[in-house]
Amino acid sequence: MKPFPNSHEILPLNTLRDLWRWGVTILQRSGVFFGHGYPTPQEEARHLLLFSLSLPRDQDPTLWLDAHILPHEREEFLGLLQRRIEERIPVPYLTHEAWLGPHRFYCDERTLIPRSFIAEALEDALVFLIEDFHTLQRVADVCTGGGSLAILLALHCPEARVDAADISPDALAVARLNCAEYGLSAQIHLFEGDLLEPLEEGIYDLIISNPPYVDQAAMENLPAEYRQEPIAALASGIDGLDHVRRILTTAHRHLSPEGWLVVEVGHQADALEAAFPHLPFIWLDLSAGNRFVFALPYAALGS
Template sequence: MSALHAFDDTHELRTLRDWLRFSVSAFNEAELSFGHGSDNAYDEAVYLALHTLHLPLDTLEPFLDAQLTARERQALLDLLRRRVEQRVPAAYLTNEAWLGEFHFYVDERVIVPRSFIAELLRDGLAPWVDDSEQIISVLDMCTGSGCLAILAAHAFPNAEVDAVDLSADALDVAERNVADYGLQDRVRLVQSNLFEALEGERYDIILSNPPYVDAESVDALPQEYLHEPELALGSGADGLDATREILARAADHLHPGGLLIVEIGHNREALEAAYPDLPFTWLQVAAGDEFVFLLRREELLEKY
């Protein structure tokens, strides 16, 4: 029986344990793609069930043998059907995404937050930033939901943060998240095609998680990723169009000693081949040292 038809048999499911087993089986049978908050069927099934039942996301065991009410069963069934039949990412089903302890509202106007730069901000970009309180200006380029701008505002308590995106829809989502954290006085939202609307602005740090998926990979993306804004994914044939523009103009928008930190996905080899004279520093994150680079303003000036 296919995963689609398996939903006809859910009347036999009673406890949360029953529903979790069923969900994992349905997800695996449908060969869902993960990567928008979890990386496997079990973790996603647990998250979706606990969220739908309004239970603490970090507490499962006490509720496993609890029976669901008819209304709860219907709510969970409706959500699971959308996940399997429409391949909607979990974050869009729940309208929430997490980066560490930080929670953000998301919908299909923005890419689901999953930046490695978030890991680096937990420690205030140490050791490349000696004193987080000395940072007074940060730019988050291609802000999307505003997640990195918000994390930067927390990491650098004295900084004013500009959060820039080309998409007005994305900035509407970012505005909601900025307001949720009470940061309207410190995070400025700017609609701009990269640096176009930032004439004369200078920053201590520029962060960016720009579009970086190459054309071949865009064509091969699982259906889940096609729910995300195309503008936030692809960036030319080799995935580096936005990164090239950032590299070309970043030095003009950095203070002396300022840092540029950019996430580029799986494009390290292509980037180093395109810029053999730039002394990229590759930063260590959970997945390795191939995804995020750092350059100082002075290193960029030697090239531009």
């Protein structure tokens, strides 16, 4: 790969439009992998540029396209882009922020970058199972990581106590920051421990989980960007189901008779159904497809 351009080489790039176009080009040519919230070089370059210029993410960037860039602003964008390409650091680790829809979360290398189909499911796909989230009294998020799903759960279930568990004390430190940022430290209770174990005798109306589910073969071929994340938050044995198996065998002890378990399994739907042919998995209909997140009622798990 060619040496990364220095600031002198890009001096002819004077406007936001210039830098955005150049950023897209160099990202496209660099062979980086997109998969942490920004699926295209256009979106990654846009976000890095707006972040480096302290411009609002949710405002139409065309308002600023022809604005001239100051030398120190060019340097900041250049530095972020260079680290993104040469070190293969995902954008959310560079900016210390990740987004699930309109919701911003702090993140760093202590925890998995927030991304989950369950965030979408809470907005729409679960409505046919849970008519009124306001009626839920106690809910849980297992493998909470930086707490993003626990926070979305608390926002959807304002009357509920939210318990969130993770085995990583580092991840829980990030979760505390996010809970405080949203003013939800009193509603969300964080527990350190393995899967459902720290919940002890807790009984819940809804348990959600985005556990590790990457199989061994996929782990061996992960792009460099994913290897920046905590391996323990990704890997789950030979077939990617080690964590899900344990959740399925213990969840009924923690669900109310009307309760639901909702779990994300990525691309492991076929393997899961083969391993548990007796379970009537309900696959949620999501924008990316209908084989990524399942739901099961207490009755199915307790049988």
